[in-house]
Amino acid sequence: MEQRTLDQNEYVQRTLKNKQEFSLKKFFLQWEWLLILVFLLVIVINTSLSPYFLNAAGLRDATMVFLDKGFIVFPMVMIMILRDIDISVGSTVALSSVIMATLYNTLNVPMGAALVICLLVGALCGLINGLLIVKFKELSAVIVTLATMILYRGIAYVILEDQASGNFPEWFSFFGWGSVAGIPFILIAFTILAIVFTLLLHKTTFGxxxxxxxxxxxxxxxxxxxxxxxxxxxxxxxGLMAAITAIFLASRMGSTRPNVAMMYELDVIAMVALGGISTAGGKGRMIGAIIAVFIIGYLQYGLGLINIPSQTMLIIIGLLLLVSVAVPKMKVNWKFKKSGSKRKLE
Structure with a gap:
């Protein structure tokens, strides 16, 4: 009896030891490594298609162009981990930027104050979404944010109609096109917020x-x-990150209109899903979504260099979204079948 107890204890200790041991195979089979391979593949393909792709100035300018929507990716990762979705982010960008421009150009509000109000408007839009979702639990987040998507952009159209609003102060363009020591300011801001949100999600009780x-x-x-x-x-x-996107977008464009940031929600959701965030909730890491931002951003830049139509780009992004959702499912099904066959052999 005593020998049997010792054998059981030895088995438990070996099992625990095996679980704690580092597996090189599992490490390199993580989704993020696949994303790095996809990123390198995008670079190679774009380089072969266009001799202008691997140009330092071009890559820097491309980063300034696509990175504004990357700010929305950070909270969208958390939303999708919660098994929810927010399709109103593009409309929040439009409304925040329109109110900021109107305050400055029409009501003569100082630009600094207009920037603060822009952030508050974005946060308020997100707060309304959150309150509606928790108040009316019978409604899915898709329905709620679909309604607010129409509402927020509708308000933007009421304020500006089909007009553009710009004439921002000269220093405002620094957000969109400025650099610090040769590094684009938007990339610096993106990196800082990426670190903050990564720590928030992976290293805190909240996460x-x-x-x-x-x-x-x-x-x-x-x-x-x-x-x-x-x-x-x-x-x-x-909502707050959508307002930050609004500031960088308006700065880069030099003006804003109610129809800005159209289809931003599609790009953001594609980036998050491609980054390995499970649509079933509870799984995924921030680093995967960050890599996916650069994959889709440089993919669009490379396709633009060879004059691929925007409709074709949407098809490619849609296919990427399907693949990013289907591959993890196929992997799980393969593991299930494999474990089932082992049980039959036993």
Whole structure:
């Protein structure tokens, strides 16, 4: 009997040791490594298609062009981990930028104050989304944000109609086109916020609660997690990041209109899904979504150099979105079948 107990203890110790051991194979089979390979493939293909792709100035300018929507990716990662979605972010960008421009050009509000109000408007839009979602639990986030997507852009059209508003002060263009020591300012801002959101998601109690809610919302609620509060905070962050996008976009364009940031939600969701964030919730890492931002950004830049129509770009992004959703499912099904065959052999 004693020998049997020792054998069981030895088996448990070996099992625990095996679980803790580092596996090089598992490390390199992570989704992020596949994304790095895809990124390198995009670089190689674009270089072979256009001799102008590997140009330092061109790559720098391309980064300034596509990186504005990358700010929305950070909170969208959290939203999709929560098994929700926000398709109103493009409209929030439009409304925030339109109100900022109108305050400055029509009401003579100082540009600094207009920037602050722009951020507050974006955060308010996200807050409204979050409050509606937690208040009307019978409605999905898709329905709620679809309604606010129409509402926010409609308000932008009421304010400016089909007109453009610009004439911003000269220093405002620094946000979109400025550089610090040769590094684009937008890339510096993106890097800082990427670090902040990565630490928030992976190294804090708040982040652990987001993952717990994504895996089981009801269990998290009964465990004492303030589910509604966290959802409201995450959607408010999405609105705030959309307002930051509005500032960089308006700065780069030199003006704004109610129809800016059209289809931004498609690009952002594609980046997040391609980054390995599970549509079923509870899985995924911020670094994958960050890599996906550059994959889709440089893919669009390279296709633009060879005059690929925007409709074709949408088809390619749609295919990437399908692949990014289907491949993890195929991997899970393959593992399930493999484990099932092993059980039959046993």
């Amino acid at each position: 652990r609660q987001v993952y717990a809610m994504g895996n089981n919302d009801t269990a998290s609620r009964f465990s004492g997690v303030r589910v509604d509060r966290i959802k409201v905070i995450v959607f408010t962050l999405a």
